[in-house]
Structures are given as C-alpha cells and as structure tokens.
Amino acid sequence: MSFASCVAAPAATAAPFRAAAQRSTARRACAVRAMAAPKIGEAVEKGYVDQMPAKRDARRAGVIMHPTSLPGQYGIGDMGADAYAFVDWLADSKMQIWQVLPLVPPGRPIPGIREDYWSPYSGRDAHCGNTLLISLDELVKDKLLESSELPAPYNLTGDVDFSKVAATNEPLIATAARRLLALDDASPLMAAFKVWKARPEIAAWLDEAALFDAIGNTEGLVGKDWWDWPDALRRRDPLALAAKCDSCAVAMEDFRATQFLFEKQWLSLKTYANSKGVSLVGDMPIYVGGHSADVWAHQALFLLNKADCKPSAVAGVPPDAFSDDGQLWGNPLYDWPKHEEEGYTWWAGRLGRALQLHDEVRIDHFRAFAAYWQVEATSSTAKNGEWMVGPREKFFKGIEKALGGAPIVAEDLGVITEDVVALREAIGAPGMVVLQFAWGGDGRNPHLPHNHYENSFCYSGTHDNETSQGWYDAQDDATKLHMQAYAGISDTEGAAWGFIRLGMSSVSKACVFPMQDVLSMGNEARMNTPGVASGNWAWRVGAPGTFSTATAEAKKLARLAAVFDRVAETGPQAPVKPVKVKEVAAAAAAAEEPTATVGKKADGKKKKK
Numbered sequence: 001m002s003f004a005s006c007v008a009a010p011a012a013t014a015a016p017f018r019a020a021a022q023r024s025t026a027r028r029a030c031a032v033r034a035m036a037a038p039k040i041g042e043a044v045e046k047g048y049v050d051q052m053p054a055k056r057d058a059r060r061a062g063v064i065m066h067p068t069s070l071p072g073q074y075g076i077g078d079m080g081a082d083a084y085a086f087v088d089w090l091a092d093s094k095m096q097i098w099q100v101l102p103l104v105p106p107g108r109p110i111p112g113i114r115e116d117y118w119s120p121y122s123g124r125d126a127h128c129g130n131t132l133l134i135s136l137d138e139l140v141k142d143k144l145l146e147s148s149e150l151p152a153p154y155n156l157t158g159d160v161d162f163s164k165v166a167a168t169n170e171p172l173i174a175t176a177a178r179r180l181l182a183l184d185d186a187s188p189l190m191a192a193f194k195v196w197k198a199r200p201e202i203a204a205w206l207d208e209a210a211l212f213d214a215i216g217n218t219e220g221l222v223g224k225d226w227w228d229w230p231d232a233l234r235r236r237d238p239l240a241l242a243a244k245c246d247s248c249a250v251a252m253e254d255f256r257a258t259q260f261l262f263e264k265q266w267l268s269l270k271t272y273a274n275s276k277g278v279s280l281v282g283d284m285p286i287y288v289g290g291h292s293a294d295v296w297a298h299q300a301l302f303l304l305n306k307a308d309c310k311p312s313a314v315a316g317v318p319p320d321a322f323s324d325d326g327q328l329w330g331n332p333l334y335d336w337p338k339h340e341e342e343g344y345t346w347w348a349g350r351l352g353r354a355l356q357l358h359d360e361v362r363i364d365h366f367r368a369f370a371a372y373w374q375v376e377a378t379s380s381t382a383k384n385g386e387w388m389v390g391p392r393e394k395f396f397k398g399i400e401k402a403l404g405g406a407p408i409v410a411e412d413l414g415v416i417t418e419d420v421v422a423l424r425e426a427i428g429a430p431g432m433v434v435l436q437f438a439w440g441g442d443g444r445n446p447h448l449p450h451n452h453y454e455n456s457f458c459y460s461g462t463h464d465n466e467t468s469q470g471w472y473d474a475q476d477d478a479t480k481l482h483m484q485a486y487a488g489i490s491d492t493e494g495a496a497w498g499f500i501r502l503g504m505s506s507v508s509k510a511c512v513f514p515m516q517d518v519l520s521m522g523n524e525a526r527m528n529t530p531g532v533a534s535g536n537w538a539w540r541v542g543a544p545g546t547f548s549t550a551t552a553e554a555k556k557l558a559r560l561a562a563v564f565d566r567v568a569e570t571g572p573q574a575p576v577k578p579v580k581v582k583e584v585a586a587a588a589a590a591a592e593e594p595t596a597t598v599g600k601k602a603d604g605k606k607k608k609k
Contacts, residue, residue, distance in 0.1 A: 056454060057509045061557070061566040062097020062281070063090060064463070065515040066120070066527070067133050068160055068537070071544040075155040075165040079265040080135030082544055084272060089547040091276040093557035094567045098273060099281040099512050101463060103266070103357060105130050106162075106537070107289075113223030117533050118162040121364075125212075126288045127205035127353045129262035132165055134173050138265055142189060144176035159538035177257035193260050201356075204349055205293070210255040211241065212293035214248035225291045227309040234296075234309050266357060274359070277573035281409065281512075282358030284350075286365045287315050287331035295332055298346055301339055302332045305377075315368075316375045316382035320415065326373075326382030333374060336391045344398040351399060351406045359407070362457075366410035366429075369395055370419040392419075396427045409457055413437075428455070433508060435499045436461045436471050439479050449487075449506050458508035460499035460517050463527040467516045468496040470523030496520045497556070504564040511566070515541055518553050 038044060070077025070086060077083070090098055104123030107116035116122065120130070139145040151168055155161060183190040196202060215221060221229055232240035245252065270280055288294045290311055295302050303313045311332035319326040339347060354361045368390055375385035399406060410424045412431040424431050433456050438447035445451065452458060460468045472480070472495030483489040489498030496517040503511035516525040516539070528536040561567050568574050 058569065059564070059566045060096040060279075060510045060568075061504060061561050062095045062099060062279075062510065062512045063093075063515050063518060064099040064459075064512050065541065066101040066463075066537075067103075068130075069515070069527075069540050071156075071540065071542055071546050072135075073153040073156070073544060074136055074151060074169055076132060076160045076162075076169075077540060078133050078135040079269050080137045082547070083135075083269050085545075085547045087269070087273045087276050087278055089550060089554055090273075090278050091573055092551075093554040094561040094573055095557060096277055096279060096566075096568055096573065097281055097510060097512055098278050099362070100283065100358075102283050102285060103129050103133075106132075108166075109163075110223045115533075118537050119528075120283075120537065121285050122289060124289055124292050125209050126284075126292065126294045126350055128209050128259055129266060129357070131173060131258050131262050132162070132169065133266070134169075134176075134258075134261055135265055136169060136172055139173070139176040139261070142176075144179045144189075144261075145172060149175070156543045158540065160540060162538070173258060173261070174254065177254050177261060180257045180261070181253060192264070193257065196260055196263070197256050201349065201352060205353065206256055206259060207252075208297040209259075209293040210252035211245060211248070212296055213255050214251045215244060217251070218248075226296045227304075236296075236299075263357075270357070270359075275572065277568055277571045279359040280357075281360045281362060282354050283362045283364060284354050286363055286368050287329065287333075290314075290330065290332045294350075301335055301342070301346055303335055304332065311377045313374050314377050315372065316385060317373050317414070318385060318387075319383055324383075326385070328375060328379065328382040333372070336395075340391065340394065340398065343401070344395065347395070348399055351408075355406060360409060361406065362409040362411055364411045366412050366424065366431075367414065367416060367420045370417070370423045392423055393426050413462075430455045430457050430509065432457050432459060433506075434459045434462060434465070435502060436465055436468065439475075439482060449502060452506045452508050454507050454509050456508040456510075458503045458506040458511040460496070460503055460513050463514070464530050466523050467514065467521050467525055468499045469494060469517070469520055470526065471495070473522065494520050500557070501560060504560045504566060518557065519550070 065086075066077075067079065067083065068077045071082040072078045072080065087098070102120040102123060104120060105125055105128055106118045106120045107122035107124065108118065109116040123130075136145060136150055140147050140150065149172060151172075154168070155164070180189060180193060185191070185194075197206060212226070215229065215233060216224075216226075227234055230240075231237075233244070273280055295304075299309065303311060305312045311330075313333045314329065315331040315333055316328045317326055351361065370390050370392055371387045372390050373382065373385045374388045375382050379385070408429050410429040410431050412420055412424055413434065421431075431453075433447045433452050435447060435449075435458065438445055438449070443450075449458075461471065465471065466474070472483075472489075475483075480489075483495075483498070487498060487502050489495055489502070493501075497520065500513050500517060503513060514527070516527070519525075519541070525539050527539050558567075
C-alpha cells in the first residue's frame with residue numbers, strides 16, 4: 001500500500017442510518033398503497049404479488065477489545081503485526097465487527113502536578129490519536145528508526161505499565177517524527193505528510209491541537225488548565241497566538257508529524273480490516289474534556305464564565321440506586337443554541353473525524369441529546385442539578401445537512417425516558433441491550449432476549465462491567481437457576497459462552513462480546529471498575545502470537561455465527577458456495593467444445609451469408 005493511500009481523504013459517508021430509513025420508507029409506501037388500494041371485490045393493482053415486506057438487515061457479530069489490550073513487543077498493544085493477526089483471527093471467526101474504545105490520547109498524570117489514570121474517556125483532545133499505539137516495528141519498516149535503536153522486548157505479558165511505555169517508547173517515536181521532517185520533499189512519505197496536514201478537515205483541528213500542546217508544555221504552564229494561562233493566551237489574543245506559533249514552530253511541527261504517523265498506521269490497519277470483511281466501530285464520549293484544545297479553540301460553543309473562562313455548568317448524572325450523590329463528571333456543557341447558529345459545524349467536524357478513523361461510531365450517553373443533567377460548576381456533587389432540554393432531532397438533521405450523515409450506535413443505557421427512545425427511533429439509530437443486565441426485575445426487563453428488538457446491538461457486557469464469568473460467579477443460586485431455566489446457562493458451559501450463545505441467538509441485528517468473555521476469563525481481566533481511580537484500562541490479552549493459539553475459540557464463534565445467521569452473505573467472509581454436480585458437468589462439456597467459433601452460430605452451424 002502506498003503512503004498516500006493510507007492518508008487519502010476518506011470516501012463520502014453514506015446518509016445516516018440509510019438502511020433503517022429505507023426500510024421505514026418501504027413500510028410507508030406499503031401503507032400508502034393500502035390507502036389507495038382498489039375497493040373490496042375489485043381486482044388488485046398491477047404488480048400486487050411483487051409487494052413484499054422490506055427485508056431485515058443482515059445480521060453480524062463481533063468482538064470489543066481496545067488496541068492497548070493487544071499483544072505487543074514493547075509493553076503495550078500497538079498497530080504492528082499482532083494487530084493484523086487479530087484481524088485475521090476475527091475473519092476466521094466470521095466476526096464482522098471490531099469495536100474499540102476512544103482512540104484519543106488518554107488522561108495522563110503529571111507527577112507532582114496532576115493526577116490522572118490513562119483513561120481513554122478522559123482524553124485531552126477529541127480529534128487526536130493516542131500516539132502510544134504507534135508501532136516501533138512499523139517505524140523501522142518506514143526507515144524512520146533503525147532496528148538497533150529499538151529496546152529489548154519488555155512486558156510481553158501482563159497489564160500495561162503506561163508510565164513505563166511512555167518513558168521508553170515516546171522518545172523513539174519523537175525521533176521518528178523528526179526524521180520524517182528531515183526527509184527530502186521528493187520523498188513519498190514527506191509528500192504524503194504535506195498533503196495530509198494541508199487537508200482542510202485535518203488542518204481545522206490539527207493546528208489548534210499543536211498550538212495547545214505547545215503552550216501547555218511551556219515552562220511555568222505545565223499542568224495548568226488553559227483558563228489559568230496568561231489572559232492573552234486563554235482569551236486567544238491574535239498577536240499573542242501568532243507570537244507563540246513563531247516561537248513554538250518546531251514543537252508544533254513535531255506534534256503534527258507524530259499525529260501523521262499515528263494516522264498512517266491506523267488507516268493502514270483499518271484498510272486491512274475492511275479487506276477482511278471487518279468493520280471498525282469506534283466510541284465517542286458525548287462530552288469533551290474542559291482542559292482541551294476543543295474547548296479552548298471554540299469557547300463560544302461551551303457554557304463558560306465570561307470573567308475567567310472557567311466552566312459555568314458541568315455534566316453529570318443524578319442520584320440513583322448506585323449513588324446517593326449522583327455522578328459529577330465535570331465536563332463543560334455545550335451551548336446548544338450557539339451550535340445551532342453555526343450549523344453544527346464543530347460537531348460535523350468531530351463526527352467526520354471519527355468516521356475517518358472508523359466505519360461506525362458509538363456515541364456514549366446518547367440520552368443527553370434528548371435531555372441532559374446540568375450541575376453548577378461550583379457544586380461538589382451532582383445531587384442538586386436539573387434536567388435541561390437537549391437539541392433532540394434538530395441536531396441530527398443539522399448534522400445530516402453538514403456531513404451527509406453518520407452511522408452511529410446510540411448508547412442508551414441507564415434511566416431511559418420515552419423521549420430518548422423516541423429520538424433514537426426517529427433517527428433510526430440502533431440502541432444497546434446488555435445480557436448482564438437481564439436478570440433483575442420482571443419479564444419486561446428490556447435486556448432479556450425475548451424483549452430485544454432488531455435495530456439494536458446486543459452485548460454480553462461492556463468495558464465498565466465485570467467479565468461475564470466474574471459476574472456469574474458472584475450471583476446467588478436463585479439467579480443462576482433462573483439463567484439455567486431461561487437459557488440453559490450452567491457451570492458446565494460457563495457463563496461467558498452461555499452469554500455468547502444467547503447473544504448470537506438474539507433478534508438484535510448485531511452482537512458484540514468482550515474478548516475477555518471469548519477467552520472465558522474472570523474478573524482478573526476486567527477493563528474498568530467505575531468509581532475506582534487507579535488500576536484500570538491496563539488489561540492485555542496475552543503475549544505476541546496469542547491469536548495463533550486461539551483457534552478453538554475462533555471455530556466456536558464461526559460455528560455459532562453460522563447457526564444463527566450471522567455470517568456475511570457477500571464479501572471476503574462469505575462462504576464459498578458449493579458447485580453443483582450439473583454445473584461441473586456443464587463446465588466440463590463446454591471445455592471440450594471447439595474454441596474456434598468465428599463464422600459459426602452458437603449451435604455450431606455456419607451462418608448464412
């Protein structure tokens with residue numbers, strides 16, 4: 001693959017939720033025909049027997065695993081050989097979905113200044129990529145590093161030590177970026193970099209992110225939130241920004257080059273996945289971090305105090321059965337009327353960026369588009385917030401005008417009121433059901449398979465849950481008996497594969513399983529425990545070469561996908577159709593026919609002159 005092809009502008013996205021919309025249109029057409037139908041006793045209209053119900057969507061299955069959890073030679077999963085091996089394993093398993101967590105740079109601690117815990121959900125920029133995922137081996141292939149410069153392989157198994165990875169790998173990635181910038185202009189890699197950074201949809205976020213990073217690394221400002229910067233910088237005085245761009249030009253170009261290397265490797269991996277029939281599903285938190293280039297560069301689009309630029313209201317969720325104080329997230333809230341005034345341009349750019357990196361995108365906390373919980377920024381808990389009306393369907397119509405649409409999955413978990421359901425159905429977006437949530441309450445529990453609906457994604461669990469086996473081990477006997485009576489799930493089969501079987505059989509058009517469940521792992525492999533600050537996000541699947549030893553799991557997934565009609569009918573994963581005996585005989589007979597047919601009819605007779 002050429003360098004340029006890895007970073008070329010993506011093809012235009014399809015209209016949002018087109019398949020669902022087409023089915024809806026077909027159903028409305030049926031209703032119209034019914035109203036205009038001939039009267040009782042009259043002949044039916046022409047073409048009556050061709051008026052069949054709209055076909056359902058193709059069914060799919062997949063696996064959720066963040067790239068940091070992949071095997072890797074250098075302390076962390078990366079975009080090297082084992083990422084491609086995982087795609088091959090998915091294809092062998094007949095899995096058509098690889099879902100990942102946010103690819104943004106994770107929240108990073110600054111020793112002695114700021115505590116943070118490497119969460120991809122507390123990233124400092126909504127558009128940039130996590131450069132810790134850059135494969136050092138791929139940089140050697142691009143001749144930006146020498147193999148002799150690479151560290152000895154380390155931490156081949158066990159959890160990621162993010163601080164060690166940053167200290168060990170980032171200097172080498174920085175060296176590769178500088179060598180890229182030192183290439184001759186005629187170099188294909190340099191030419192691709194220049195084309196990439198000049199693309200308007202890239203430059204719109206890249207230049208602001210590079211400047212934000214440069215200012216944040218200035219002596220005296222390290223670890224400070226942008227609203228605590230000198231007034232000229234926080235209020236974006238043009239002369240002050242121009243001076244900073246001049247003084248930080250080298251650092252800003254290094255930043256751009258590093259982001260280019262991330263994008264080049266990721267899009268190469270994405271292209272390979274697509275060639276194997278695997279769709280990449282990304283994850284987008286609805287809110288962005290307060291200390292981010294996104295808020296600093298677009299202050300008018302957020303609820304900020306005019307006096308000091310700090311957030312005036314922040315996001316969270318109200319008290320519930322799990323928390324008396326609710327959850328205070330602290331993200332600045334959007335000024336939705338301002339977003340409407342600008343035609344949702346910022347949002348269109350954000351979704352457009354997500355769809356450059358993924359084929360589909362899950363939007364976390366979808367319910368906030370219907371109504372969101374607003375808390376005063378000075379509050380210490382989320383208890384005293386209030387519900388505010390969200391942008392609702394107007395937002396999605398605006399996005400469609402600006403972007404041409406976006407195939408999203410709506411994360412609609414938690415307390416879901418009727419307006420959230422109505423909004424999701426109005427735009428045709430699939431929602432979510434989670435099998436671990438199915439066993440409380442009565443038979444109307446929406447997560448029980450008999451209550452699932454076709455336009456949904458079914459999960460055994462999410463990144464915030466226990467593994468399915470870990471969850472099952474903690475259940476009481478009554479719950480286990482209920483699961484056995486309802487779905488035949490028992491200790492013999494194991495809860496993980498019982499849930500996988502149950503998800504495969506669901507009416508949901510897609511089902512996705514954490515890799516930990518595929519491997520029947522317990523809570524030692526849990527990805528995240530909400531409310532616990534440290535020790536999260538670090539799980540890894542195993543040592544390099546792990547997927548060559550997971551053939552039994554691949555065969556089980558492929559078998560279940562075939563049983564429950566989740567194998568692709570077309571494309572790279574489609575099964576080879578057996579050739580019928582009659583077709584073989586006909587082909588053999590045709591091969592024995594004389595090849596010279598000039599001047600003859602198909603039946604071998606001479607043409608009349």
